[in-house]
């Protein structure tokens with residue numbers, strides 16, 4: 118980055134400091150990961166210069182032959198990775214991908230049913246401050262408060278709610294749900310009420326691709342995801358269909374009168390419906406990440422991510438922490454800190470001072486605001502990429518416990534920060550921090 122260093126020392130310095138921060142800290146934000154150098158290199162290329170509205174072979178701009186190649190590679194690799202009929206790799210983000218799905222399936226005012234944000238759902242699944250809650254009639258299912266399914270989704274309750282509100286679409290997927298989903302049961306409910314089923318696998322896409330979690334592809338009508346998180350690619354989104362089908366809305370191709378495939382409607386919803394030109398440098402990086410995810414190493418990595426989360430969850434529970442649903446099936450856990458006398462906000466800040474990064478998070482039926490919260494969310498994807506194994510995560514739990522029980526003790530923070538640095542130095546990340 119010699120050119121950047123000389124032309125814009127301020128941005129250069131901030132980037133360098135961020136790389137150092139990533140190198141020297143324990144990253145436990147469940148939605149973050151560390152991409153390979155190959156992915157970084159693909160993103161930092163002249164492909165950012167190219168406009169390519171349309172799809173490979175059918176663009177609205179000239180000069181697209183090489184970016185066509187790149188997008189075709191991304192699409193074919195994604196289809197192989199998820200064993201699906203169709204994919205669109207152009208959404209700039211998971212939220213953009215989801216917006217295209219709403220645009221395709223619902224009309225403003227239509228009812229859909231999704232997981233409550235306060236129970237682990239996502240902003241774009243009907244939060245009142247998001248377009249999904251503002252434009253559409255969002256109804257929610259949640260997790261059980263008590264009993265054998267405490268912290269988990271009870272499918273019988275989802276069915277009751279669906280029968281009651283008669284949604285046109287049902288969404289699955291979450292930002293803070295530590296358990297797997299029963300896609301067959303969701304599909305049976307969707308079929309019973311005549312709804313389309315949409316799975317947002319943003320958090321778990323990599324684990325699904327690696328075969329470590331249930332696969333929604335043959336059950337959901339449409340699937341969306343981000344390409345970072347457990348999939349370990351660049352920030353971005355995509356939409357997939359396991360088995361493509363004729364759209365149920367009767368939309369036909371203007372000249373032939375042929376009923377359009379669902380995939381065609383979704384392609385049009387991404388562009389020109391929601392977006393203009395795709396980000397071709399990011400699509401190149403997606404292609405690189407998908408190739409990496411097709412390797413056996415990625416399967417080992419995904420298995421290790423779950424083993425690590427499980428070890429971490431056990432270590433927290435051994436120390437008296439209350440985990441929503443008493444554990445995890447995937448890469449994350451949600452800790453309800455109410456029995457520890459510390460809020461999510463305080464915990465995030467105290468851990469942050471020790472260079473352990475987490476995010477505060479609402480827990481089901483939280484009595485505190487989203488800015489304070491009673492919990493923290495913790496994930497293992499990023500540190501597993503660095504090579505952490507269960508023993509390392511257990512060591513991190515011990516450090517976190519010391520900080521959380523002494524949040525205002527500067528000597529504890531300093532001691533833990535030193536231990537964090539020592540641990541991170543044993544698992545090198547990026548070696549391109551320049552003086």
Ligand code: DSN
Nearest residue numbers: 148211239292293319
């Ligand atoms: N904001 C992401 C997360 O942290 O889970 C989801 O999009």
